[in-house]
Amino acid sequence: MSDAQQSVSPAIPEVAISNMPTTGLRGDYAHMGADYTTAQNWDGYSRAEHRLWARLYQRQARIAERYAADAFLAGLHHLNMPMDRIPRFDQASETIHRRTRWQIVAVPGLIPDDVFFAHLSKRQFPVTVWLRKPEEMDYLVEPDVFHDFFGHVPLLTQPVFADYLQEYGRKGAEALDMKATRLLARLFWYMVEFGLIKSADGIKAYGAGMLSSATETAYSIDSPIPNRIMFRLERVMQTDYRIDDFQSTYFVLERFEDLFNAMRRPFAPIYRAISSRAPISADAIVENDIVVHAGRR
Numbered sequence: 001m002s003d004a005q006q007s008v009s010p011a012i013p014e015v016a017i018s019n020m021p022t023t024g025l026r027g028d029y030a031h032m033g034a035d036y037t038t039a040q041n042w043d044g045y046s047r048a049e050h051r052l053w054a055r056l057y058q059r060q061a062r063i064a065e066r067y068a069a070d071a072f073l074a075g076l077h078h079l080n081m082p083m084d085r086i087p088r089f090d091q092a093s094e095t096i097h098r099r100t101r102w103q104i105v106a107v108p109g110l111i112p113d114d115v116f117f118a119h120l121s122k123r124q125f126p127v128t129v130w131l132r133k134p135e136e137m138d139y140l141v142e143p144d145v146f147h148d149f150f151g152h153v154p155l156l157t158q159p160v161f162a163d164y165l166q167e168y169g170r171k172g173a174e175a176l177d178m179k180a181t182r183l184l185a186r187l188f189w190y191m192v193e194f195g196l197i198k199s200a201d202g203i204k205a206y207g208a209g210m211l212s213s214a215t216e217t218a219y220s221i222d223s224p225i226p227n228r229i230m231f232r233l234e235r236v237m238q239t240d241y242r243i244d245d246f247q248s249t250y251f252v253l254e255r256f257e258d259l260f261n262a263m264r265r266p267f268a269p270i271y272r273a274i275s276s277r278a279p280i281s282a283d284a285i286v287e288n289d290i291v292v293h294a295g296r297r
């Protein structure tokens with residue numbers, strides 16, 4: 001495993017699991033409801049787990065201060081989450097609900113696509129309850145509470161992004177019907193897990209995958225190796241991605257409204273037009289790309 005691989009956290013986002021394994025997942029799926037929700041059981045976290053959260057939080061908050069988009073930092077500020085212990089989902093939900101009418105629902109871990117889409121469409125964000133082990137500080141296969149909470153929850157306080165995520169969930173059923181979840185999942189991967197956005201102060205990171213990783217945030221912004229290309233919906237939907245290494249291409253938003261506006265387009269004609277085309281490889285630059293930075297390999 002390379003250094004880069006060790007720093008990719010997590011390797012798998014919730015929605016990339018079109019064929020979710022039914023065994024081998026580390027969460028407790030025995031005590032959940034039909035919608036895969038469970039209790040956070042905050043009192044069940046050990047002191048060692050709270051200390052590990054504190055180490056993760058302090059490391060990532062320093063990285064975010066330098067590299068994260070203002071909207072993400074504003075979300076962290078609004079959440080006012082404790083640095084020294086795992087946050088209580090019910091308290092965070094109250095804060096988020098006041099701002100955007102979203103709430104957190106606790107889940108055992110990865111959940112099937114249809115359940116994930118249904119939660120998002122109801123403005124419910126599934127957050128895994130378990131925390132990684134100390135030896136997994138830098139690498140994790142399944143998303144844990146730190147990835148889901150620190151990475152995803154801050155942007156739920158931002159109205160435009162919050163509305164975008166609900167629209168994403170609403171589009172899920174159609175994608176399942178049209179067997180196009182692979183195309184829709186690329187939108188989640190590139191624009192929720194690994195998205196960049198322009199700012200007056202240069203390009204900033206807002207994706208949960210990079211902002212919960214020890215080193216991919218800096219890589220996504222500072223490294224000359226990856227491509228940075230302006231967001232176009234069809235382009236993103238056609239582009240393969242890496243699950244075992246840093247991304248070869250990051251897509252850049254001008255503003256969050258561009259993402260929400262893209263979701264207002266009917267997706268069925270787009271699926272029909274592009275589903276039979278060969279995917280664009282993860283490191284390619286293609287015609288009509290607006291290239292912010294051409295990667296050096």
Ligand SMILES: [Fe+2]
Pocket residue numbers: 013014143147148151152193208209
């Ligand atoms: Fe994620």
